[in-house]
Amino acid sequence: MTMNRWAIPLLMLAFVAFYLLPLGTHGLWIPDETRYAQIGQQILIDGNWVTPHFMDLRYFEKPIAGYWMIAIGQAIFGENLFGVRIASALATGLSVLLTYLVARRLWNDPRKSVACALVYMTFGLIAGQAGYSNLDPQFTFWVNLSIVALWFAVDSRTVRERTISWAVLGFACGMGFMTKGFLAFLLPVLIALPYMVWQKRFLEMVKYGLLAMLVAALVSLPWVLAVHAQEPDYWRFFFWHEHIRRFAGEDAQHGRPWWFYLPLLVISSLPWAALLPVTFKDAWHNRRNAKVVFVLLWMLLPLALFSLSKGKLPTYIMPCMLPLALLLGYALMQRVEHAQTGALRTNALVNVLLAGVALAALIYFQIKTPFYDNEPLHMTLLVIVLLTWIVAGAVQLWRPLTLWAAPALSMGVLVLLLPAAMPSSVVHNKMPDQFVLEHLQELAPATSLLSNDLGAASALAWRLRRPDVTLYNTQGEVKYGLTYDDAQGKSIGLAEVGPWLTAARLKGPVGVVMRVKSSDESHEMDMLPKDAKRYDEGNMVILIFPQSAP
Incomplete structure (x- = not known):
């Protein structure tokens, strides 16, 4: 039994056991998973594959391709937990495969290739996100593919191989752009420019870079024009809000200090984190090796860029994890081969x-x-x-x-x-779709739906396959979508909830999902009539108001 023969089957077995099997074992986390599940489902309901909508509201925070994948997952596997999460699992699995392939090309050693792929697959951050429905695993795959293609282009020996590699890079950039935005174009350039200048191959980069840009344009331009035609304000909002304000604005979301990612990188590397010192020691000793320089640029320059950004989330550094796995897997097997324990x-x-x-x-x-x-x-x-x-x-x-x-x-x-x-307290408070599922029979006949929490509202909308949930005293990330004329009545305040319920109950039963944790939320609850059938679970409350007589 050789490692080369059994490596891929064993990695595939691990992928099935550790990535696929848990996908349907727990409810959707709020707010991210319920949001992405509902947006993907709404694509299937409306048939609008151009403009993202969240509970019938325009939602311009991200482009469309990531939602396509989540929608396709639900179309193929059903509108269930597995269908919602399969896109993240597959994207991560493909990134593991890329790790193996680029490690073979870099290190030319089957054992090191397997080690790099296994390390990447079991990094805490990567493994944790593989079963979580959001856009980061998909975006990370496209960034990984673009930079792996860049190395294959740099390392190619024929014009044909170099041309194909640059074309693949362009395709990956186009798909990454349609998944999460302009960062998909910036990251490969951030690595390619200093490396190719150092290697005195700048003109080659310009020549083939034009090909990559053409392919990226062919991939993304049809959607770019289509969404502009359908929603002229899309690009203004997306570029300013999601890029300029998030990167440089003083009011950027998720503000963190510049060093936020340094300890996070160590935590994200568990259970291999204690190998980081020897990993960086080996990289320093090999700093004149062109392969090691490329991998270091791949890891450090994006990390520096993300650290400069005002807005930070742990998942933003996922594109840095593949090059780290390449360095760590190499250092690990060096110790094994030289019996350094x-x-x-x-x-x-x-x-x-x-x-x-x-x-x-x-x-x-x-x-x-x-x-x-x-x-x-x-x-x-x-x-x-x-x-x-x-x-x-x-x-x-x-x-x-x-x-x-x-x-x-x-x-x-x-x-x-x-x-x-997970303790029941976590399940009850963070996975409200399970609570909704338990009372689906009672909620299904409701002609009107209401919720005071976006996460609970999207869980309700997804489970009932009804995006027409009215928001009660909450706006959050849908504030922009609520400014459109066709969104009038989609959100109501404290003063409006009484008249709204009175009118809604004349049409039929009303289903309400409330989050009741803070004093403000308790006040929101107090504003509702007391004649509903009530179900409680953790911080979540379901109310069923019967139809009123005319």
């Missing part, structure tokens, strides 16, 4: 200590202030996850050279079982 044992010990501390904390808090309220199954699953980390770490400590891959199992078990191990 120090770093491997340190990594194993760190994982054992982290899991041991987490297990002790679980026991302590379960005694003092329990996370789990009479939930033996959920708690058992979490204990299994932590024990797996301890055992995997112990195994790597025992046989670091032969069982170097043991940390991958610990992350695999975590992403497989942790969603199902």
